[in-house]
Amino acid sequence: MGRPLNKRYFGTPTAGGNEIKVQFYNGTTSAAGWIVKQLGSKKFRCTDGTNTKDCTLVNAASAALTAGQMTITVDDNGTPKQVTKISGRVAQLEDTGPKVKWDFTGTGATVQVEEAGSETVINAEDGVNGVTYEIVTAGDTDFTTIGAADSNVGTVFTAATIANAAGTTGTMKIASDDFEGDGQ
Numbered sequence: 322m323g324r325p326l327n328k329r330y331f332g333t334p335t336a337g338g339n340e341i342k343v344q345f346y347n348g349t350t351s352a353a354g355w356i357v358k359q360l361g362s363k364k365f366r367c368t369d370g371t372n373t374k375d376c377t378l379v380n381a382a383s384a385a386l387t388a389g390q391m392t393i394t395v396d397d398n399g400t401p402k403q404v405t406k407i408s409g410r411v412a413q414l415e416d417t418g419p420k421v422k423w424d425f426t427g428t429g430a431t432v433q434v435e436e437a438g439s440e441t442v443i444n445a446e447d448g449v450n451g452v453t454y455e456i457v458t459a460g461d462t463d464f465t466t467i468g469a470a471d472s473n474v475g476t477v478f479t480a481a482t483i484a485n486a487a488g489t490t491g492t493m494k495i496a497s498d499d500f501e502g503d504g505q
Contacts, residue, residue, distance in 0.1 A: 324409030334437035342437035344383035345391035347372035355437040395432040446486040462491025
């Protein structure tokens with residue numbers, strides 16, 4: 322297995338923690354979650370807080386995951402890439418890509434791994450066009466004016482017209498799909 326990951330990167334996400342965020346097939350759908358236990362350099366026990374599955378790292382879009390599959394996505398200087406093997410502080414990118422150092426900042430010569438518990442919530446009018454968001458609270462905001470199909474909590478959409486935001490109390494966060502690199 323090589324050098325295993327430090328166990329402090331596993332477990333229930335905390336606001337200030339560095340638990341690794343994963344996308345895995347939870348038995349019904351592809352879901353965001355975190356690592357419970359490392360079983361090998363490519364195999365992990367993952368959970369979304371409800372469902373727990375043993376999964377293998379694959380190079381696939383998160384929406385295309387099937388039983389027993391998971392992804393860890395890193396930001397490689399603004400380009401999302403899939404990790405296909407990870408140990409210690411080194412990750413194999415894509416299927417035949419380079420082995421690179423990783424951390425949670427992406428500064429210097431490292432790629433950035435997303436933390437499972439670090440989702441920043443912003444006001445709807447503070448969003449950026451072209452970024453995919455998930456509605457956290459609807460408040461008095463009409464999210465359809467900025468690109469959403471509706472204003473329901475949990476709706477995921479790509480912001481198109483932030484300048485047209487109607488209302489001021491709705492909040493949103495960057496959706497996991499934006500960082501996950503589903504365009505692969």
